[in-house]
Every structure is written in C-alpha cells, then in structure tokens.
Amino acid sequence: MSLVGKVVIVTGASSGIGAATAEAFAKEGAKVVLIGRNEANLKATEAACKAVNNKAKLLLIAADVTVDAERIINTTIDHFGQLDVLVNNAGIFEIGNILDVDVDQYDRIFNTNVRSVFLLTKFAAPHLISSKGNIVNVSSVSSLRSNRGMSTYCSAKAALDQLTRCIALDLAPQNVRVNSVNPGVIVTGIHRSLGSSPAELDEFYVRSKEMHPLGRVGEPKEVAHAIIFLASDSTRFITGASMPIDGGRHAFSSF
Ligand code: NDP
Numbered sequence: 001m002s003l004v005g006k007v008v009i010v011t012g013a014s015s016g017i018g019a020a021t022a023e024a025f026a027k028e029g030a031k032v033v034l035i036g037r038n039e040a041n042l043k044a045t046e047a048a049c050k051a052v053n054n055k056a057k058l059l060l061i062a063a064d065v066t067v068d069a070e071r072i073i074n075t076t077i078d079h080f081g082q083l084d085v086l087v088n089n090a091g092i093f094e095i096g097n098i099l100d101v102d103v104d105q106y107d108r109i110f111n112t113n114v115r116s117v118f119l120l121t122k123f124a125a126p127h128l129i130s131s132k133g134n135i136v137n138v139s140s141v142s143s144l145r146s147n148r149g150m151s152t153y154c155s156a157k158a159a160l161d162q163l164t165r166c167i168a169l170d171l172a173p174q175n176v177r178v179n180s181v182n183p184g185v186i187v188t189g190i191h192r193s194l195g196s197s198p199a200e201l202d203e204f205y206v207r208s209k210e211m212h213p214l215g216r217v218g219e220p221k222e223v224a225h226a227i228i229f230l231a232s233d234s235t236r237f238i239t240g241a242s243m244p245i246d247g248g249r250h251a252f253s254s255f
Pocket of ligand 1: 011012013014015016017018035036037038039041063064065066089090091092093112138139140141182183184185186187188189190191193
C-alpha cells in the first residue's frame with residue numbers, strides 16, 4: 001500500500017518510538033491519528049509532523065488506551081471516515097523480582113501492553129477489513145529473551161507476539177495483515193520512567209551496547225522505519241511475523 005492518504009493510528013505518539021513513527025507516517029503523506037495521555041507532548045509531536053510535512057493531516061486524541069479503545073476508533077472513523085493502519089505502540093516498563101513485585105504491577109503491565117491491544121484490535125478490525133489494512137504491534141526483544149527482574153514485562157511482550165500471530169490467522173481470510181516489531185534497547189523516555197538518575201541511565205546505555213552485537217543501542221527512528229516497511233504494500237505477503245529491530249540482540253545468548 002502506498003501510504004499517501006492512508007489513515008494511521010499511532011498509540012503512544014506522545015513520546016519515543018511512537019512520536020518518531022507518527023513523524024515518519026506524516027512524512028509519507030499519511031493522515032495520522034496521535035494517541036497519548038499527555039496533551040502537551042502530543043502537541044510537540046504534532047509540531048514535529050508538521051515540520052516534515054506542512055500539509056500533514058493530523059488528529060490528536062488525548063486518551064488512555066486501557067479505557068478509551070472504542071472512543072479512539074470511533075473518533076478516528078467520525079473524523080477521517082476510514083482506518084488503514086493501527087500501530088499499537090503505547091506501552092509501559094516496570095521491573096522487580098517475583099519476591100518483591102505485587103499483582104498490581106502485573107495488572108498495570110498487562111492492561112497497558114496486552115489488554116489494550118486486544119481491545120483496540122477488536123474495535124478496529126471491521127474498519128481494517130473494509131480497507132484491507134494492517135496492524136503493526138510494538139513488542140520487544142524481551143518477548144524472545146528472558147531477563148532477571150522482568151517477569152511481568154517479558155511475559156506481556158511474549159503474549160503480544162502470540163496475539164500478533166493468532167490475530168494474523170483470524171484476519172488473513174479478510175486480507176488484513178498483523179505483524180510486530182521487536183526492538184532492543186532504544187533511547188527513549190521509557191527507561192527514565194524507572195526513576196534512575198542521569199548517571200545510572202548513562203551507565204545502563206553503556207552496558208546495553210555490549211548486549212547488542214552491532215555494538216550500540218538503537219534510535220526511535222530506526223524502529224519507525226521498520227514499522228513503515230511492515231505497514232506498506234511492499235510487505236503485502238508478510239503476516240504473523242515478529243521482526244527484531246535490535247542490532248542482533250535476539251541472536252545473542254551469552255551476556
Ligand atoms: P516512551 O516511554 O518514550 O513512550 C511510551 C508511550 O506510551 C508514550 O507516548 C505514552 O504516552 C504511551 N502510553 C503509555 N501508557 C499509555 C496509556 N495508558 N494510554 C495511552 N498512551 C500510553 O517509551 P518507548 O517509546 O520506548 O516505548 C514505546 C513502545 O516500545 C512500548 O510498547 C515499549 O514497550 C516498546 N519497547 C521499547 C524499547 C526501548 O528500549 N525503548 C525496547 C522494546 C520495546 P502518555 O504518557 O502521553 O500517555
């Protein structure tokens with residue numbers, strides 16, 4: 001599919017990978033629906049989209065994906081009349097050993113990173129069938145590799161990969177494709193949300209380089225480019241795939 005004029009929802013467009021993805025779709029001439037809770041950050045992404053394409057058609061919806069899935073899809077259809085691509089990117093990251101974490105963390109992580117994707121997909125599916133559109137989920141290399149202290153996040157992302165494959169099978173007869181990208185460590189706000197000091201964060205990124213065979217961490221736009229690729233017509237025979245965007249980290253087992 002050429003992305004010109006296509007209607008694309010990007011959840012978590014107010015920061016990091018989602019912001020870079022919204023900008024990349026706007027540059028391609030898509031009509032982009034920006035979803036996030038932080039309105040000031042959504043406006044910053046809107047400005048970035050306009051900077052790369054001053055004719056970009058954008059719709060900002062301040063919304064929480066855990067409670068507003070139906071409103072997000074209905075508002076998009078009311079405004080643009082169609083939906084071609086759903087990018088389920090919004091996500092949160094928390095850590096903790098099983099001896100310390102409580103079930104609230106499990107519920108938060110699964111509600112945001114899995115349940116909201118299920119709901120958005122369910123409400124979007126009839127419209128994607130009409131447009132023969134597609135879905136790109138933002139999973140993680142953490143679905144493929146296990147980490148100490150990350151049971152809730154790793155298992156939620158593994159569930160997201162299965163959701164990707166199962167829904168790809170459900171919707172294949174209607175020619176709707178469903179894929180995921182699985183990033184390694186990408187420099188965004190998500191690691192700051194753990195409350196680390198700037199020095200600790202720097203140290204984390206330095207250490208992370210060693211886990212990625214290409215010897216560095218990634219940038220949001222490198223994930224955005226892969227999302228554009230999977231959403232476009234050039235990959236119209238790809239569905240149910242999970243594509244690592246991780247400098248080879250998924251292939252590396254001894255760190
Ligand atoms: P950021 O923290 O920079 O961005 C997260 C985005 O998700 C924000 O726009 C935030 O918006 C949004 N979001 C979170 N919860 C909700 C909610 N309940 N409702 C609506 N929006 C929400 O992180 P990244 O860009 O790094 O993360 C994007 C995705 O990439 C996530 O799914 C993450 O798991 C995945 N990922 C990231 C990696 C990395 O190293 N950065 C590695 C692998 C995967 P707001 O606060 O405005 O609501």
